[in-house]
Amino acid sequence: MRISVSLICLLIFSKPVRGQVLNAEAFKSQEAITDSLRGQFSFGFTVDKQRSIVYSAYTDADLSFKIGSNSLLTAARLRVTGTSEQTLLNGGFAHLRFRDNTGKAMLLEYYSQYQWDGVRGLKHRYILGSNIRQLVFKDSLGHLYAGFGIFYEFENWGMAAVDIANQPPGMEEVSKHLLKFNTYLRFSQKIGQSARFSTVFYYQAVPEYFFTNYRLAGTLQWSFRVNRNLDFSLNYDGIYDTSPVVPIDHFYFNISNQFVWKF
Secondary structure, three states, X not given: OHHHHHHHHHHHHOOOOOOOOOOHHHOHHHHOXXXXXXXEXXXXXXXXXXXXXXXXXXXXXXXXXXXXXXXXXXXXXXXXXXXXXXXXXXXXXXXXXXXXXXXXXXXXXXXXXXXXXXXXXXXXXXXXXXXXXXXXXXXXXXXXXXXXXXXXXXXXXEOOOOOHHHOOOOOOEEEEEEEEEEEXXXXXXXXXXXXXXXXXXXXXXXXXXXXXXXXXXXXXXEEEEOOOOEEEEEEEEEEEXXXXXXXXXXXXXXXXXXXXXXX
C-alpha cells in the first residue's frame, strides 16, 4: 500500500528535474547490516571542473547503527576549495537514512539531506524522499542493486559558477521547489584479495519529460585495502544535466582520492 501511494503522488505532482544527484550509494557503512555500530572516516583531495579547474581537500564520516531489524545510516562531509583566483569556497552535506534490513530482496528506505556547494554556486539544498531498493543478485564477490523512488527538493543557487556573460541581468540567485523521479543501479565486485570496483548509475526524470528534461550521473570507484582498518580509493563522479537551475555547464565532473579508516 505504501508503494502504491508513493507512485500515485509521483504521477500527480511531478515537475521537471533539475539540480544535483544524491549519491548515498557511496556510503560504505550502508553495506553493514549485521553490526550494531559500524562506520568510517576519510580524508582526501579532489579536482573539479566547473568554470575552471579547482582543487579541494575534504573529510568524510559515515556511521551505521542497527535498530532492531532496521538500520539508521548517517553521513557528513566538509570540503574546503582553493581556486586559481585564490578564493576559498566550501561545500558539504549532512545525510540521514532509515532502511529496512530484514534481509528481503525488496525493501524500503527513507532519507533526508542538507547540502551546499560553493564550487557550483549551490547555497542551500534540502531533500526528503524514499526509495524501493531491489536486490538483483549477490554472491561472495559482488552484488547488484536497483532502486526506484521519489524525493522532494528545495534548492537555492547563486551565480558563483556562472560566467559573467551568461548571468541574467539583475539576478543574484534562483530558488526551486521540485518533486523528482529517481532510479539507480549499483554494482560492486571484489577483485583479487585486496581490491574492489564499484559503480553507481543514476537516471532522474519525470514521465512527461522523460527523454527531454533529465539528469544522468555516474560514479566509479577503485578501492584498495592497505590493512585491516585502512583503505585507499580512487573516485570519479560525473553529472550531465539537460536543464541546470542556473546557466552553468551541463556537464560536471569530480575526481578524488582518499584514505579511509574503518571501524
